[in-house]
Amino acid sequence: MSVGTELLLGEIVDTNAAFVARELSLRGVTLQRKATVGDNLERISGLIRESLSRADLVILGGGLGPTDDDLTREGIAAVARETPAEDRELLAWLSGLFTSRGRTMAPINRKQAWLIPSASALPNPLGTAPGWFVTLPDGHEFAGKRIAALPGPPREMNRMFREELLPRLNLPAWAFYAVTLHTSGIGESDVATHLGDLTKIANPSVATYARKTGTDVRVAASAKSAEEARQLAEPVLEQARTALGRYIWAEEKTGDAPATLAGAVIKLLAGRSLGLVEAGSGGTLALQFAGAAALKGAAISDDHATLLTLGLTPITLSRDGVCSEVAALELAHGARERFGTGVGLSVCAAAEGEQQGQVAIAIVGEGLERVASVNWPGDAGQVRERAASTALNLAFRALSAAEADQTQAGQTQVNQTQAGQR
Missing domain, CATH: 3.90.950.20 (CinA-like)
Known part of the structure; x- marks a missing residue:
């Protein structure tokens, strides 16, 4: 969930959702939905509840600032049915951060030191907004499910996600392997026709994407190791290569430098x-x-x-x-x-x-x-x-x-x- 009215107005492009989607897919996590919600307490809490009805983990980005319209903490607290309170350690850290920068902390910033009983703080070395990692307690309708709240600025979000959130998720060892075949001179519908039933396979999956320079075909597989994932994908990848033949101008693996038709x-x-x-x-x-x-x-x-x-x-x-x-x-x-x-x-x-x-x-x-x-x-x-x-x-x-x-x-x-x- 991306939180912020500025996202709905198109004033800011949401790169955080794309980042999280890529990072989760690399670790074998199925992302069911991405959503954007404005700075409204009722809509934020409502969307969290809706998401928890389908998913084991809900990740929110944004809305952790100190102002009255930063409502992510309040939204999570409402869903957890818990009351936020200042955490002494967080408040000391936050106050020290302002002092180290030669600034006086405004009273409004004390909100960023809030926690609820079910939440632990996620450290933020790049900003003033600690994240939240919530495990809903026994007796709650969504007991055991988790909510993570991360800051909106991409540099802060990316680092907190990788260094603080991922280690807490205890995800099983999993690997993702993907190869994208870049084609030209053939439309997406014709590509799908050439591929036939390959696009109906679940793992590895075969998907087509229309691009400016042609149609991309991504063959992706997930398994317990990178080698297993590669072996799983390779037979289907070879069938796709054979089906598209002369239309393919490049192959690109995950992590490769982006291929260009000019290149x-x-x-x-x-x-x-x-x-x-x-x-x-x-x-x-x-x-x-x-x-x-x-x-x-x-x-x-x-x-x-x-x-x-x-x-x-x-x-x-x-x-x-x-x-x-x-x-x-x-x-x-x-x-x-x-x-x-x-x-x-x-x-x-x-x-x-x-x-x-x-x-x-x-x-x-x-x-x-x-x-x-x-x-x-x-x-x-x-x-x-x-x-x-x-x-x-x-x-x-x-x-x-x-x-x-x-x-x-x-x-x-x-x-x-x-x-x-x-």
Whole structure:
């Protein structure tokens, strides 16, 4: 449960819920629901009761400040049917904290030294709000169930969760293993069709997620050890690899650095340099390659006169327009020539105006020439973003196909040589 009216108003993005979800999944805990509630005592206590009716553990984040609208303690106390009181040790710690910082503690802060009989304090070395760890007493309708209250600021929440709450939960040894297959050039419904009944398995589980650059497929398993979890996941993972084959551009394990489609394209360039020309996409494609040594230059312009200097011909401009496949092809060749690169990539997008959503892309290189066009719905920002993703998808597919053709040609030559020797 995330507590705070500011979360409901969208003034603050709730990263705590995502953090807790990840941490619990890694330890084999089934998270049944995430909820956000405003600073209202009745709603906070009501949601705690509802959650306890389904779960063994309820974790709250936020609402532990000193002000009148910080009501998490009061909400828990109401559910436990206990009265909060100042804890002498907590009050001494809190007062000493203010003194060490050369400040006088305001009377309002004494609230942060409250405890109820069923609660123990969770130390907070980064702030003034100790957490609560509550085990509901015998005779209570939810006897034995637990409630944890953690501070809202993410740095405080994350550290308290890992260092103070987790050791108190005494969770059984458990491991989580997951691999995400990143795909491109195939929609989520088609991915699900290729996977068939794999998505109906419980452990390991197979789930699909639509992303900007394509569809992700996560194969995840949990077991008593990491090796057992890996062995459990591997057969299903291999079936998913076989089913999706050429659409997969990267695999990512839990803990790996995030994979990017631009990174996969750079890998396929295999040392070749890249030049870009963008018309109408505002640099969204170039930004994907920011910092990459392979990118030797990028030209970004909506001005027709400038585009004519980058390879677009007047006849194409007047006959077909900037957002045509012919124009994209000319600008891809222009990118390669202008920057002296092995590969040229272009994107021509109509982010606004009568042709809004029209996108053409092209990639050229030695023995390589591919072009495509699409029409994306959406506002200007969405069109630019989708244009960049479409260009990356085309580049990946074209370079992958070229690599496969080269490998096949090499194998054919080896076979011919061996036949000649025989």
